[in-house]
Amino acid sequence: MREKIKIIPAGISPAGKIFEARSATCPLCDSSKIMPLYEIIKYEPGFSVDRCTGCGFIFMNPRFKKSVLAKFYGDNYYTGNEGYTYFDERDAEKFAMHVWRKRIEKIHDKVKAGSFLDVGCAFGGFLKAAQKYYTPYGIELSEYSWVVAKSIYGNNIHLGTLEDHPFHEESFSVITMIELIEHLPDPLSAVKECYRLLKPGGLLLIQTANMDGLQARLQGGTYSYYMPGHLSYLSKKNIRMILGKCGFKKILFYHPVDFGLFPKLMKSRYGFKTLFDYSAWIRITLYHLAGKIRLGNFSATSSLVTYGIK
Numbered sequence: 001m002r003e004k005i006k007i008i009p010a011g012i013s014p015a016g017k018i019f020e021a022r023s024a025t026c027p028l029c030d031s032s033k034i035m036p037l038y039e040i041i042k043y044e045p046g047f048s049v050d051r052c053t054g055c056g057f058i059f060m061n062p063r064f065k066k067s068v069l070a071k072f073y074g075d076n077y078y079t080g081n082e083g084y085t086y087f088d089e090r091d092a093e094k095f096a097m098h099v100w101r102k103r104i105e106k107i108h109d110k111v112k113a114g115s116f117l118d119v120g121c122a123f124g125g126f127l128k129a130a131q132k133y134y135t136p137y138g139i140e141l142s143e144y145s146w147v148v149a150k151s152i153y154g155n156n157i158h159l160g161t162l163e164d165h166p167f168h169e170e171s172f173s174v175i176t177m178i179e180l181i182e183h184l185p186d187p188l189s190a191v192k193e194c195y196r197l198l199k200p201g202g203l204l205l206i207q208t209a210n211m212d213g214l215q216a217r218l219q220g221g222t223y224s225y226y227m228p229g230h231l232s233y234l235s236k237k238n239i240r241m242i243l244g245k246c247g248f249k250k251i252l253f254y255h256p257v258d259f260g261l262f263p264k265l266m267k268s269r270y271g272f273k274t275l276f277d278y279s280a281w282i283r284i285t286l287y288h289l290a291g292k293i294r295l296g297n298f299s300a301t302s303s304l305v306t307y308g309i310k
């Protein structure tokens with residue numbers, strides 16, 4: 001947990017000004033059987049999440065207004081100045097490259113060449129690894145990171161979303177959404193659009209937390225995935241349902257991720273300053289191994305990567 005996070009009582013935010021109207025139905029299956037699940041109060045502003053008793057989908061309800069969400073993707077989001085930010089991948093790029101290269105090899109086992117679209121490509125780091133086999137394309141919502149990605153890949157990088165891009169039907173062999181789908185209000189429409197953009201035999205990669213994992217269940221409302229930019233919290237069952245509805249022929253799940261422990265350890269070295277920092281490897285190793293514990297739909301951690309083949 002970062003120091004900047006304020007602990008505030010729930011409901012202190014001026015709700016009408018920053019939230020949309022509350023949804024009475026599940027955005028995934030349209031069921032009206034939705035129940036309040038958690039009040040997430042460790043951020044300012046705080047927010048609520050509901051759970052659909054029909055399909056199990058967890059979602060922010062009411063959602064922040066678009067104008068509020070837009071503020072989450074400014075420069076502070078990427079430079080580490082917000083409580084809920086990601087690290088700035090440009091500093092960490094040579095460490096993250098260990099993971100990116102392994103992931104590209106795994107994808108290459110399934111799809112050999114073609115155009116490669118990274119949705120939510122940020123500064124375009126992952127696309128550098130993808131260039132080994134594929135022609136890189138990206139979609140990025142944040143102008144701050146889009147400017148950097150565009151300086152590398154030119155017009156192949158679209159500033160915007162899956163709803164307003166210029167790309168043509170069946171033009172991509174691979175599409176990746178890494179830690180992206182949880183930011184979207186309508187995951188089903190997003191996956192439908194990816195399906196439309198993929199060539200037959202093309203691959204869609206989705207990485208997001210599995211909310212059915214024991215980790216998410218045990219940690220409840222304190223689970224770190226609950227943060228203001230995250231609107232949609234999917235389970236493995238939800239992901240299978242979405243990909244099936246969209247028409248994907250084959251679905252592959254990787255627990256905990258689609259690469260091994262070693263690249264993960266190498267990536268974690270970013271920010272290590274002393275020998276003591278390497279003790280984090282014990283925690284990371286145990287987490288990785290725990291991620292392999294599963295039985296049917298049960299899994300010990302919430303780490304999950306899904307490949308859908310069209």
Ligand SMILES: [Zn+2]
Binds near residue numbers: 027055
């Ligand atoms: Zn539902």
